[in-house]
Structure formats: structure tokens, C-alpha cells
Amino acid sequence: MKRETTFIDLFAGCGGLSLGLMAAGWKGLFGVECHPEAFKTLSHNLLDASTSHERNGYQWPAWLEKQAWFVSELIDKHKTQLDGLRGHVDAIVGGPPCQGFSMAGKRQQDDVRNQLYREYLRLVGIIRPRIVLLENVKGITTGFSAGSKRKKPTSDQILDGLAKLGYVGFPRCLSSANFGVAQRRQRFVLVGVREDCLRGDPYALLEEVRVDFLKGLGLKPNDQVGARAALSDLEIEGATLEDSPDTRGFQQVKYKKPKTAYQKVLNAGTSTPDSLRLPRHGKEVSARNRRMLRTLRRGVSLSPVERAKFGLNKAHLVILDPDKPAPTITTLPDDLIHYSEPRILTVRECARLQSFPDWFSFRGPYTTGGTQRRHSCPRYTQVGNAVPPRMAECLGHMLDAYLSTPQPNELPSATRRETTVETPPPAVVPA
DSSP states (O other), X not given: OOOOOEEEEESOTTSHHHHHHHHTTOEEXXXXXXXXXXXXXXXXXXTOTTTOOTTOOOOOOTTSOSSOOOHHHHHHHSHHXXXXXXXXXXXXXXXXXXXXXXXXXXXXXXXXXXXXXXXXXXXXXXXXXXXXXXXXXXXGGSOOEETTEEOOOHHHXXXXXXXXXXXXXXXXXXXXXXXXXXXXXXEEEEEEEEGGGOOSOGGGGHHHHHHHHHHHTTOOTTOOOOHHHHHGGGOSTTOOEEEOSSSTTOEEEOOOOOOSHHHHHHXXXXXXXXXOBOOOOOHHHHHHHHHHHHHSOSSSBOOHHHHHHTTOOOSOOEEOOTTSOBOXXXXXXXXXXXXXXXXXXXXXXXXXXXXOOTTOOOOSOSOOOGGGTTTOOOHHHHHHHSOOHHHHHHHHHHHHHHHHSOOGGGSOTTTOOOOOOOOOOSSOEEO
């Protein structure tokens, strides 16, 4: 019998990466997340026995308190127990905070979150998993300028750190739209393989795995899911509105049923998805949004001239194209305008574009403004920070296939041959 493959999720957020890996058959031992709001969502869906969905759920160790953790605090308090996991964990996965690298916001070289990958590497060094999986924004591959000098990209620093720990890194840039996600989210995805576990480049298996994965979803290799295919059952037009159950003074669509194949898979019989609260725009904002819907291009960021014409100070705003995948879902709810309605998206609509199933329930406040925005993690932020579960599921199948491939010294003598594996240069290559 094939043994279960296990993982630990660091900087787990609300659980998108864990959810996808579990759907691929992996067993999560635990997830580490420091934000209480995000941990509430993670715990509700993947830890609490009464709400964990079907087979999804962590095999949480008895020695670890079920609470929000900083990775550094976890290591300091439970070093002995973590030492005991060495040799018993297949993968450490996760996405260290990316705000300081993101091209969608203000890139800040001195953002302390830029250095949290060191905590990731620290735990890798303690547990020594067979593989590591690290996800981040593409901006992590671009060095910061410091006067006339350019600082080495953080992606290269991570590769250097893995090499010192005895891992070979395989970096790629992947788009979630190629994995049946209704969003063209571009991400840096690094797979690190412990040297004694090398079986060549794990990404050599990706295309075959991806084709089979999409076939299981009823999609062809080049099919992409448009925004309307993901969201049409949540439109206001023709729907009945009801009071939002979790916020007084707000309304939401009374959910009926899915209309498209994408919606049916993600709905999976869920009668009432949560986080459907509709935005409450003022008359002026709604009127401006209507004018933009009538006159502006779809699916591309508004130009400076267009933003000035409508009196917008935002650096980034896109009206969704109904027939194409959405651009990257960010942590700011007003970065996207609905393709046919003069409003921003609901949390559930953002989750749909990220490929979260409708049973996955979000916890905490919807938004947080002012000075708290940098430190809090409300629902919109949780969704925007997440790894698309569908993309994570396909990567989980790829890594499982990779670990199941015999190493050269495990092959029968009649077929054994010498294999040389070269460490790739520390640069991102396109998928």
C-alpha cells in the first residue's frame, strides 16, 4: 500500500494551499498562520471536526496548541517536538508574505515581511522534508535598486539558502488560468528537492499531470474559464435580494443554483454560500461605475488618462471582461469592477475567481480600513492572499507523482542507468 504523503503549511493564510493539497490526497499535519482572523477561517474549515468538509482536515498533533502562531514563536516553544518530526514529513509548503515584493502595490525594500522567508528556511533546516514548495508573487524575482547598485533578488537568496541546506531548487513562473482557475494570477512557484531524493526536474511531469487534471474538470489543455462562467449565478439582475445574515444594513443575493460547469463543481450542492454581502455604494459611486461600464475597455487596467477622467486616485482598477479570466485578485476590494453591474465584487465572488469551493466559509470582518489595514487580515485580504486551491491541487498531484517515481538506484538492474542532475541557474523560467 502506498503510504500517505504529509505536509506542513507555513504562512498558511486562510488555507488555499492546504485545501488544494488535501484535495490531491496529501495529509496536512498542521498549518502555521499568525493572523487571528485568517486562522479562524483556516481552523473552521480544516481543523474543527464539526465543520471540516468530508476528507479535508489537518491531523493536528496533540502537542501543538490550536492557535495562531508566528513561525519563530513555534520554533522557540516547540523545538524538541519539531526535531522529532525529522524524517517523518514529506513536504514543507507555504507562501511567506509578499506585500513588500508585489508589483500591484508599493514595493518596499525595508518591509520586514520581506525577510520572513528566513523563518521558512529555518524550519526546513530543522525538519528536513523531502521536498519544499514555496509560492510568491513574481516581484520576488526582481531585485530592489539601492542607489546605483541593484540588490540580489529575494528569489535568488532563497535558492542560495536552500542550496546551503542541501536542496536543489526548481523555480517556475506559473499562471493560475492554466489550471482551470477563472483568474490569470501570475505566481513564482519554487520546488526544492533534497539532494538524496532527486529524480530530475519535478516540472518535467507538470504538463502530463495538468492535462489529466483539466480533463477531470471537463476542460481541454488550452481552455480558460471566464469571469462570467464563474460568477453569473451571483448576479443581482433577476435575483431576489435578502438581508445579509452577518452585517446589519447590508443585502445579499438569495442563492438559487449554479448555472455553469465551473459553478457546479465549486458549489457541490452547497445551498447557501457565505460571504455574499453586497457592497453598499453611494449614488455618486454607482453612477460613476455605470459610466465606466458604458465607455471603458474590459479586462485591462485603466490608464492614467482614464483614471483622471473619472476622478480616480487609485493606481490600479480593472473592469472585468466577462469572457476572459479575471486579473489577479488582490487584497483591496475596490481593485475590480463587475463586468455587468456597477459595483465591486463580493467576498464570495472573489473566492469563486480564486477557485474556492462554496462550502469553504470565511471568518472575521469583511474589510478593515485606515491604519489597521497593514496589520489586519479581513475576509477580502484572506482571499486575495490565498493560493488558488485548484492550482495547488494540480501541483499536489505533480509532487505526488514525482515522489512516486523510482530513483536511479531503485530501478531494476536491467533498466538502471546513470543519471546526472544539474542544478538549474537561479532564475525563473516560463512554464
